[in-house]
Every structure is written in C-alpha cells, then in structure tokens.
Amino acid sequence: MSKGTIGGGGTTMLRRINVASVLDAVRRSAPAPLRVAELVERTGLARPTVAQAVDELLEAGWLQQHGPDSADRSLGRPAIRVSLRGRAAPVLGLDVGPHRVTVGVSDLAGRKLALVRRSGPGWTAQELLGVITDVINEALTEAEVPAEDIAAAVAASPGIVDEHTGRVQLVPSVPGWSAVDLIKHVRGLLDCPVMLDNDANLAALAIAAARGGTGTLLAVQWGERLGAGIVIDGRLHRGTGAAGEIGFIATDTDDVINPDDSRGPLERAVGSEAIAALGRQAALDNPQSRLAELGGEQLDTADVFAAAAERDPVAQAVVQQVARTFARALAPSVLVLDPTAVVIGGGVARAGAVLLDAIADQLRLLTLNHPRLELSALAEDAVVTGAMRMALDEVWQRKLPTPAMTSTT
Amino acid sequence: MSKGTIGGGGTTMLRRINVASVLDAVRRSAPAPLRVAELVERTGLARPTVAQAVDELLEAGWLQQHGPDSADRSLGRPAIRVSLRGRAAPVLGLDVGPHRVTVGVSDLAGRKLALVRRSGPGWTAQELLGVITDVINEALTEAEVPAEDIAAAVAASPGIVDEHTGRVQLVPSVPGWSAVDLIKHVRGLLDCPVMLDNDANLAALAIAAARGGTGTLLAVQWGERLGAGIVIDGRLHRGTGAAGEIGFIATDTDDVINPDDSRGPLERAVGSEAIAALGRQAALDNPQSRLAELGGEQLDTADVFAAAAERDPVAQAVVQQVARTFARALAPSVLVLDPTAVVIGGGVARAGAVLLDAIADQLRLLTLNHPRLELSALAEDAVVTGAMRMALDEVWQRKLPTPAMTSTT
DNA sequence: AGTATTTACGAACGCTCGCTATCTATACTG
C-alpha cells in the first residue's frame, strides 16, 4: 500500500480486482438491473467467482437484490437480479452563483435524489456562506440522506479556481468571495472529500456525460460572462488551472486585458449585457424597426433574438455582428482543438437557431474540420449536474481499486 | 480475452500483471540496471515473485543480466543486476518531408541505434517511396537489426493524416502523395504494426518526452509551413484528426481558407517565405538599412533575424510585425488550452531570442496565465525522435498486459 | 589467515483464490 507503481500483489489483490470488475460492470449498465449470467458474460469471469463477488458486494451494501419481479417471462428458474444500491454512497453537487445557489444530491447510479435552488438579489460573501449551509441542509433533508453518508461533494464557482487552496480569483459581483475557503466551509458541513472547480468546466462535464462516448467537446457557457470547458475522452482539461477562459480572447476592436476589469474583451463585446447594449443602440438608430417596437425602453438580450427570429433586418444585423465576433474569436481554438462538437449553453443559448446558424456560417469559413455546433440540452442545471458527475467520478475512482498502471514516461 | 471491460481472471492473469509490473519498474529506471532488491522495493512484491518474474523475462529476452560489474563496492554477496535488453524489440521512426527523408532506429530503452538522413531536391511520390525503402534498409543495416525484429514503426508526414486509411491530405510539394498508402508501403517492408501521424504531432511528442513530467504542451513547428502538436500529460491530443493546424488561423488582413491553396492564412502571413518577402520589401523601402546590406538580392529569413539581432530598426520592425501577427493568432489557443509551456521549433526557431522575446511581449498582453515560452532543444531530429517515441509507446502498451480499467462513463 | 558479518540467492511450506465440473432448485410446457 505504499508504492505507487502498481497494485500488484497476492491473490487478495486479485480478488479485489475481480470484485471491482463486477461492480464496474453493474455500474456501466445502471440503472438496469443485471442477472448474474450477464455479469459472467460481461466480465469474462467464471460463475462462482461472480457469485462470490456479488455476495460480498451485497453484504457491503453496494448492490441491492431485486426480486424475480415483473414480466421477465422466460423459461427456467428465474434469475435473481442485482443493481447498484444508490444509497450506498450518495454525492452532492453545489453551484454557487452570484445570484443563485443550487444544490443537488445524487445517488451512485446518477439518479437525482434532490435538487434545491435559492435565488437572491446579490449576497455578500458572508451571507452567501449562510445560504450555502441552508440550501445544503435543505437538500439533504429532501433527499433523506444524513450528512455523514455523503461520499463526495463538488462545488462550482465562477472565476478561476485554484484546486489546491480552494480559493477563487476574478469573481465579480460577490465582494470578498476570493478570500473565502469554500472547500473548508463545505467540508465542515459534510466531512467528506470536497472538490472545487470552475462552473464552465463542470457544465462541460455534464454535457459530455449526457452526450456520452469519446471525443473532444468544447462547451461554451454564454451569459453575462463567457467561459468554456474542455472535455477530452471524458476527462476534463484544466491546463494549469485557467483553461477555457474564452471571455478574455481579444477582439478586432478590443485587445486589452484590463487587470481592473474582471471581464475580458470578448465578454465586453458579446456578453449578454453587450448584446443588449448593441440592441438598444440599434433601436435608437432605427426607431421604426421591429426591434424598437419589441424592446421599448428596457430592451433586453432576448428581444434582440426575438426580433431577429421575426426577420427584422436591424436585429439580424446585430445578431450577425455578434456571431461574427464570437466565431472569429473561437475559430483559432476550434482549429487547434479540433473538437468533435461545440456546445453552447448559458443564457444566450436561449436565442436558439437564429444565433447558432449565424455562428455556424461564420465558423465554416474559418475552420477545416467543422465541428457539430449544438445547443446545450441541459438548461440551468448543467453546472450542478456536472458537479454531481464529478463527485461520482471521484467516488468511483476511489472505490474501484484500479491498479492504475498508466504511465507516460 | 474477448470482452473489453477488464482483464480480470485467474491466477495466470495475476502473474502476467506482476511480471508486467516488474518489467515496468525496470523500464522506468532505464537505462540504469536494477538489483532484484530494488525491484522488490519498487514493486511491493515479494522477493520470490520478483525473482521468478525476472527469470521469465530473462528467458523471454526482455531483460539482460549484468555481471556484478565494476565498483559496486558494498558489503555482502554482490547482487545480480538486470536491465532492459534493448534489442528485444527495436523500433523504427520515419520522417518523410518533401525534401528530406530521415529514418531512426531505437532500442527499447530509447537509445538510438541508427539515424540516416537523405536529402533531395524534391521527389515525385513514386521516387519518394523508393527513397524511403532505401533509407529504411540503410538504417537497419547501420543498426544491425534485421527487418523482422522491428516491433513497431511510426511514420511522420506533413499534412493532415488519417490514421485509419494511412492517407494524407493537404500535402504540398509532392504531387500524388495523397494517393499513396504509406502505411501499407512500410508494412510491406517491415511486417509489424505501422502507424502514421502528423509531423508536428510527433515533434510535440518528442519535445514533451524530453521535457518530461506532466502538464500541457503546445509545440509549434514554424517553417515554411506552420503546425502545432498538443501533448497533455504525455498523451497526444488529436481531436478528430486535424488538431493543431494553427497555419489556418485567420489574421487581421486575411481570413479566408482557400481550398485551392494548401497553405492557410497564418502561414501566408508569417511562414518563413512570408518573412523573407517582408524583409525584401523592407530592404527595398530602406536601401540604407543594415537589413539591405546583409541580404542583398537573395535576402533570406535568416537575414531578417540577423539584422534585427544587430538592432537594425528596419528589421526589428519586421520582426515586431511577425511576432504581433503570430501572438495574436496564437493567444486564443493559449487562453483556451492554458498550456504549461509553448515551445517553438522548426526553421524559424533558429531566429532565437529576437523573435521569442517579441512574441513573449505580445502574448503577455493577451493571456491570463502566461505559459513558459521556449525554443525547441531538439533541432531537426525532433520529428524522427517523436516517431520513435510513439513506436516505443506502442510496443510498451502492447507488451505490458495492462488490464486497462480506464472508464469514463 | 581465520572468523564474523552482511547481503543476496534459492527452496520448501502453507494459504488464498479462481476455474471446472457436478449437483440441486425452480418454474414453465405439454
């Protein structure tokens, strides 16, 4: 248990590997229950081995036994079926935004046990910690899971996150948030491994999990702020910690990263606030337009896209400009990463096809392999879903005694 | 041996794991020989187990035994020491360029056994195949390795490579090269697993291996053409197959990807040919300048950097312009990837600090985490070295019966 | 030079584990 090369050893290690193999097979087909015969086939192990492993896992509470329930209608003695006992190790995901806190509790199989949101008009850092405590407790109550049972938790925060210290940099809207050790706070509530990551990263993880399979995913979160997460073959790419910060890409007219402004050039150019501003200006310049009718005084980002969808040329021009700026900023990364798909989520994604098609047209001119361009299927819950996902991955990586023999050198 | 989940099984699988563990430990400390006691410590296995594995590996030819040689000067009975027998599975790397073919042969421990280069003034596709055959045979002779012994081979070609078909797209300078199945040709000579990859990718792999450790590396090959390879924690990132094609990034003045031109906008703007052209124009405009003196009629890329190093303001302006264009094109990718280091290789890298500093100054304005900017330590041989490296990785992945339990879903 | 010490190799024993083969249990079919 000391060295790091490989877990090789005696026969007990072998049994641990085989038990893990069985557990992994059950996990892969979750939430469908599996017959023992199927486990034999999938693991390649002998039936007595599988049976023994199943017994052990039932004993330890990782699996639960199903009755020969329902219409299984086949010849012979009905097989007992087992599935993951989700309650064995529930996980918690936490999404902390400047105006909203969301907590989700999920069981091992990925089923949501609870989801609690709370919105507010902007908290101080201290108030926010209190809200987090409340919402976590509320979610635990709703899920009927005692705090001690939580096996792992992941928190999402905007800004650039330092995994090790638990601190966050470049956060707007919440004064004093950078000084808070969020990991420590959550660990005080839960007493389990707690991880912290960027919200865009976690949203990307959720989207990648929903899409399934391998390949490279570039998941853009586009709202007032602009960020992206990169998932390569199911693994998050973090770089040195600040990967995916597309908000700071320079534009044609604005190429300065201002240390005093937590927003970057691209955010200033095409963030939702900027889109609304462009729309207001266009409405002022064209008072007769549909855009001006729709928006009035309080013209919103949604109005711009709505008018564009109604083929208002003024609004379409704004969308074209936004799409062009965005595509030109993103194209180099698409060329370098060559992703399988680019998925756009966040508030601006509600614009739908109007924006997506405009971006696709631009990107087609600027890239070689044109990735699939999609809207995120997960709406607001992407971040919290990704947080639970990462917590689940953590639990599995910890529980499955993988003899990680990965080596690069 | 059928299913893909895990290699779990009986005790014979366990022994294979342990033998692999021993072999892996030897590999990690190559080329230093190891005593059995050290292997016991590193693997965590019992001495008889290690001894048996070593016997087996000696028998199979993977290890070689060293005499109790030289000044080991310690108490007690001298230990026998074993090391990798490189000749057990030598590998071959092949770098095919339009004007040069390079073949390297390496043993298992990564020691170069042979390196043969041949240059020519531009071959047809058919001639090139003949040259490849000749150079491979020459290298095999020099390395004193029969063709049958080669355990894996990797070929590098410029252009965008399709791993599966062995075809290459977007290759300039060699007419008909896209129609050639290079993999098939090499397999006809060697009868072993043959892989094909982009030259920039393989150079990146070599540079990453030389730097060692983990992290994200963006390795730019900058010559007449412009490409990059991305290595993340020792693994190459390919995307859907065309990752790293930075030559096609749009510039401020040129944002069209022309299907008839195999070069991209950035290559047209800052490729070595473009730099020379800028230099010639600047020399014409400023006939009194040091640049005009140095270059004369046949002003070369090297002349531009030489004059700039001598503080000629005209040349420095050219370098500044090149650096600015390059940095602006690369900055979005640096933001998105957030690499540990950016390494520049290829012909233009010979410019040295003059160019590097100018790029660093520009990048500092455009990125958040500023990666280390370095020149490639491996000069011309980076691609061949990377090809051998990948072949070695292939051999190890094949021979070490790793029960890859990596799972993402 | 002889003895003690240190280090490493080698062989025998016992333990655990998984695989093969056989037997029993259960439910549907005719």
Added chain:
DNA sequence: CAGTATAGATAGCGAGCGTTCGTAAATACT
C-alpha cells in the same frame, strides 16, 4: 404430472503468492 430449460450452490483441482528457513559469496575485523 412428468419433462425440460435455466439458474444457483458445492466440491475438488490447480496456480500463484507470501513467509520462512537454509545456503552462497563477498567484505571487515582480529
């Protein structure tokens, strides 16, 4: 009510690892 097909439980066998002991080979000390 017997026959059959499927699944679960049990016994014996073989393989591999770890522990323990004995032996070999070199150095240090007297």
